[in-house]
Amino acid sequence: MSIVVVSEKLSVAPQPGIDEIRALSGKGFKALINNRPDSEDAAQPGTRAEAQAAKAAGLSYSFIPVKPDNITEADVRAFQHALDAADGPVLAHCQSGKRALSLYLIGEVLDGRMAADAVAEFGRSRGFDTGLAAAWLQKHGAQKPQVKGFFDKRTWSVQYVVSDPATGKCAIIDPVLDFDEKSGQTATINADAILAYISQNNLTVEWILDTHPHADHFSAAQYLKEKTGAQTAIGEHVVAVQALWKGIYNWPELAVDGSQWDRLFARGDRFKLGSIDAHVLFSPGHTLASVTYVIGDAAFVHDTLFMPDSGTARADFPGGDAGILWQSIQEILALPDETRIFTGHDYQPDDRAPRWESTVAQQKASNPHIAGVSEAAFVDLRTKRDKTLPMPKLILHALQVNIRGGRLPEPEANGKRYLKFPLDALQGAAWQ
Structure with missing residues (x-):
């Protein structure tokens, strides 16, 4: 050697x-x-x-x-x-x-x-x-936009700052509000790291974008809106998720009109990030409301595709559907082969370092849930695998925050905030 x-x-x-x-x-x-x-x-x-x-x-x-x-x-x-x-x-x-x-x-x-x-x-x-x-x-x-990923080891989540080098305008995608379920403490460690990066690079936040209401971490969208004044957005079908979880939480006063965000995006909607053209794909299957943001040559695909060595997202949450997820993935894979794919989680198979960027071509060539796989085979694989997976440990904690755009419950008379935790709400999930 x-x-x-x-x-x-x-x-x-x-x-x-x-x-x-x-x-x-x-x-x-x-x-x-x-x-x-x-x-x-x-x-x-x-x-x-x-x-x-x-x-x-x-x-x-x-x-x-x-x-x-x-x-x-x-x-x-x-x-x-x-x-x-x-x-x-x-x-x-x-x-x-x-x-x-x-x-x-x-x-x-x-x-x-x-x-x-x-x-x-x-x-x-x-x-x-x-x-x-x-x-x-x-x-x-030469890439437009520039993309900076922030990996949160506690929840295996990837957050993004997506910026236009020509104007210094940026978007924050799927930010994490830190939460320790053992002590009930919240913190803004992840969000503050994002703000520090934005300040160090003289960026201006134009958008705070949620791809869907997350089941495995709290959203820091509201905290970041308060810090930056940027507009928040999510897919318009969040109202269906709100209605679903309103029933699960027995929450009659919850507004289910998406008013917790500044803008609700529909399939095909177009917007700008600085000088860069962007548009929205409706990508349900993992959830009822999931969207993909295509900004320049970069697609932020949330929990549809993982890295090619990790497969695809589960489809067994309330409102999920493996067949619909397959169709959403096909629409993403119809983007140009050189499109950069940025995923929302990485679970580090074989203890490798975290990764979150691939391309459409790489996904089509080597993702084992996709390459050479038919729709029927995918649905069968996904359905069988999902039956073995326990629910995310924070799903019942996080959804009541995330269907309100990252807003924590209002303080009660003693000044403390309380989460509501339904028992036996998600029957049939695997136990860990």
Whole structure:
């Protein structure tokens, strides 16, 4: 194994064998980063074997698999996080070391520590062709809109700031209000991180967009509206979700006209984010009200499609339907192949780093719930799988907040707010 020193902390290498991984601690390494997707060839050990060998050698281990044509900023940031978290020298590998080096170089340029035109010479001096990093940086700079994802580990949710580089206008999509169900405490950690990013980049919030009323986290839409003054929006079929849950909560005073948002979008509605054209797809199946926001070349698909290695969303919530979800997915996949797909959750299969960006082409080629699958097979797969899934732990907590646009219950006479929790409201769900 040929090891190339990249920085004081980072070295890169081609695929190591298991015995070579076990010997890394003797060479002074403290961490191993694997940037190679499993099953690229039959000879590679795979992430589970590498993780076991790293643990036996006393190394920390990170799995950040990328292919040359699907590196995303999330991968770059995950690579940086793994490098920063290590308590000593790090070895990163892929098949040849090129992808590992590219992740490092892209991050250096994005953070202003290296000029883009210095990337080629940096690679040449170490025996690498850095064309992959250079091409990524050129493409990234030309993308409209710019998209920044914020991953919430507690709920596996991805929140977005979507911005127009020409005007500095931005939209916040599906923000999370922090909630600890054990103590009943709420916080604005996620929302404040979004606001800090917006301030640091001199952006102006034009929209706060919900894709649907979420079942697994509270929405921070109302908090962010109070902080920014931006208009809030959701799909017009939220009124059907409100009516459904009004009955479940026995909540006669709940307004079920969508008036908790500033705008209700219908299928096909068009709007602007700064100078960028945007439109709305109605994408039910996961919920009655789900919509997809297509902003420039980016589609925010909420809980319809997950990353290609993770399949699709469940369709067994009240008002859900697997057949309707299939039709919604087909409409999304009819977008141009190069359309960037941004999903609402990532559950990190094989303990890989969180990812949330793919393309229509990648989804069609490698999502196992879609590629080569008929509608009948999808419905059968989705129905059988959903029967095994417990309900999200926050569904009964969150819906009463989220069908009101992220508004918490009003304080009672003692100044405290109280959630209403119906018993036996969701019969038939799997127990955990």
